[in-house]
Amino acid sequence: MFDDFFIRAIIAGIGIALITGPLGCFVIWRRFSFFAGTLSHSALLGVTMALVFEINIAFSVFIISAVLAILLLQLQKKTNLPNDALLGLLAHSSLAIGLVIIGFLSSIRFDIMGLLFGDILAVNKNDLLFIWIGGVIILLVLKLIWKPLFASTINYELAEAEGMKPDKYNSIFTILMAAIIAISIKIVGLLLITGMLIIPAAMARNISSNPLQMVGLSIIAGLLSVFIGLFSSLEFNTASGPSIISAALILFCLTLIKFKKSKLNK
Amino acid sequence: MSKENKILLKVEEAGVSFNNKSLVRGVSLQVRKGEIVTLIGPNGSGKSTTAKIALGIYKNIEGKVQKFTDKVGYVPQKISIDWTLPIRVIDFMLLTENLSDNLINVALNLTGVEHLKDKDLSNLSGGEFQRVLIARAIAKQPELLVLDEPVQGVDFKGEIALYTLIKKISETLNCGILLISHDLHVVMSATDFVVCLNGHVCCSGKPHVVVQNDKYKELFGDRASNILSLYEHKHDHTHSQDGSINQDGSINKE
Numbered sequence: 001m002f003d004d005f006f007i008r009a010i011i012a013g014i015g016i017a018l019i020t021g022p023l024g025c026f027v028i029w030r031r032f033s034f035f036a037g038t039l040s041h042s043a044l045l046g047v048t049m050a051l052v053f054e055i056n057i058a059f060s061v062f063i064i065s066a067v068l069a070i071l072l073l074q075l076q077k078k079t080n081l082p083n084d085a086l087l088g089l090l091a092h093s094s095l096a097i098g099l100v101i102i103g104f105l106s107s108i109r110f111d112i113m114g115l116l117f118g119d120i121l122a123v124n125k126n127d128l129l130f131i132w133i134g135g136v137i138i139l140l141v142l143k144l145i146w147k148p149l150f151a152s153t154i155n156y157e158l159a160e161a162e163g164m165k166p167d168k169y170n171s172i173f174t175i176l177m178a179a180i181i182a183i184s185i186k187i188v189g190l191l192l193i194t195g196m197l198i199i200p201a202a203m204a205r206n207i208s209s210n211p212l213q214m215v216g217l218s219i220i221a222g223l224l225s226v227f228i229g230l231f232s233s234l235e236f237n238t239a240s241g242p243s244i245i246s247a248a249l250i251l252f253c254l255t256l257i258k259f260k261k262s263k264l265n266k
Numbered sequence: 267m268s269k270e271n272k273i274l275l276k277v278e279e280a281g282v283s284f285n286n287k288s289l290v291r292g293v294s295l296q297v298r299k300g301e302i303v304t305l306i307g308p309n310g311s312g313k314s315t316t317a318k319i320a321l322g323i324y325k326n327i328e329g330k331v332q333k334f335t336d337k338v339g340y341v342p343q344k345i346s347i348d349w350t351l352p353i354r355v356i357d358f359m360l361l362t363e364n365l366s367d368n369l370i371n372v373a374l375n376l377t378g379v380e381h382l383k384d385k386d387l388s389n390l391s392g393g394e395f396q397r398v399l400i401a402r403a404i405a406k407q408p409e410l411l412v413l414d415e416p417v418q419g420v421d422f423k424g425e426i427a428l429y430t431l432i433k434k435i436s437e438t439l440n441c442g443i444l445l446i447s448h449d450l451h452v453v454m455s456a457t458d459f460v461v462c463l464n465g466h467v468c469c470s471g472k473p474h475v476v477v478q479n480d481k482y483k484e485l486f487g488d489r490a491s492n493i494l495s496l497y498e499h500k501h502d503h504t505h506s507q508d509g510s511i512n513q514d515g516s517i518n519k520e
Contacts, residue, residue: 029351151361154347161321161340161412162362208352209386 008128009120009230015131016184017222019138022215023180024201029153034084036197038091039181040190042068045098047115051105058182065178118189118241127186134183138176145169192241199248206255221251271298273334274410274442280319280329289315292466297442304445304453307463313446314343317412335410339403343414353387355398363406373405376431392419404435411443450490
């Protein structure tokens with residue numbers, strides 16, 4: 001019925017939605033949206049590094065994201081500048097350095113649009129394997145650290161006082177963020193991964209009353225976005241990645257209407 | 267209460283500073299099983315800071331802190347739950363430990379908020395939220411309980427009930443309690459040991475010793491010394507209608 005590439009795109013999208021759903025909730029809860037954006041911006045530098053040193057792109061993106069996260073922690077200790085300023089500094093300087101380095105690589109043809117917006121329709125079997133294995137690992141780790149990470153998200157001091165080791169689990173969470181960006185860059189691209197992290201979770205917040213429900217709804221919203229986005233990109237011949245995010249936005253707007261109503265009813 | 271009770275927390279000459287400004291220094295205290303130790307002092311005297319030092323929240327501290335238990339319950343002075351995180355009272359109760367329904371219900375019942383179990387945490391009033399915080403801390407049956415102004419925002423009747431509860435918990439659970447309180451009446455009547463802070467330890471000891479200390483009088487005024495008389499002394503005074511003490515022994519007749 002559908003072409004192979006479309007089936008692969010659907011399977012890849014499902015994988016991404018399953019991971020971004022729960023991680024996205026933590027991004028929202030911890031006010032990490034800008035942090036997620038910064039990490040994905042740095043992915044460009046990660047990709048150029050991969051080209052320079054001829055290593056695996058996902059691996060390189062992961063390393064650069066992780067380095068950036070550590071750098072941020074160090075900067076926070078060194079200066080009193082607010083977080084958003086530091087994140088902006090890191091996001092745009094890593095983007096700039098990436099672009100400067102690309103300039104030196106005149107011999108390599110570089111598909112910058114593909115990098116920014118991904119190409120879910122070009123996913124091959126190896127990519128699928130990579131996404132799903134990586135995804136399962138990320139979700140398993142998240143399940144294992146759920147309790148201490150959640151406690152640290154609610155209140156750092158309470159978590160520390162009651163032996164939840166928030167520093168440790170916050171760091172693990174940062175690594176998970178770097179990992180999701182690394183494995184999804186080829187599919188949704190670096191501009192859209194942040195959208196997949198934030199929009200479904202934001203939608204879920206509008207209609208949920210407890211944390212687990214929000215995670216569940218966030219996953220469902222992500223899956224719906226993938227389906228609606230991919231099928232409409234097939235139907236209207238639009239770019240697949242942006243179609244997925246647009247679908248997510250429409251879902252978000254729908255919950256907004258319902259949310260306003262239920263608030264008025266109170 | 268025997269002196270041989272196990273030491274749960276030992277703080278020696280501890281302090282912490284930020285940007286070269288000392289918040290509190292030279293604090294020594296210990297909390298044993300079944301004992302209530304109270305920190306008192308004016309605003310900004312380092313009470314909460316001392317509690318946080320004791321709990322290991324601050325990383326770069328002077329001095330030494332030893333905790334001989336991992337079963338800690340903490341009621342912080344301030345905690346804000348972001349709207350972005352939907353969380354009910356029941357979810358919050360399970361924050362740091364998986365507890366049976368029974369333990370949760372009993373704790374919520376003790377602090378009088380069982381009916382709020384399925385309510386959203388961000389919709390609670392200040393007093394209700396405090397009761398939930400206390401319930402959460404005691405539900406896990408801690409060995410060491412650290413309460414930072416636990417009854418703030420609670421109505422007058424509830425305040426007395428909660429302090430009675432805290433006293434009862436220290437007996438039934440036989441846990442050690444480090445309490446921060448502004449209510450000198452409570453402190454002096456229900457406490458085994460008082461540490462009076464003002465950036466450093468002004469004085470410390472049994473309540474009846476501390477109230478006689480000049481530094482204590484300096485910090486809280488002479489009237490504060492009379493507080494103890496309410497509880498410990500034979501009737502060498504009377505009370506007027508509003509409950510204040512008439513030192514001359516007269517009864518304020520209308």
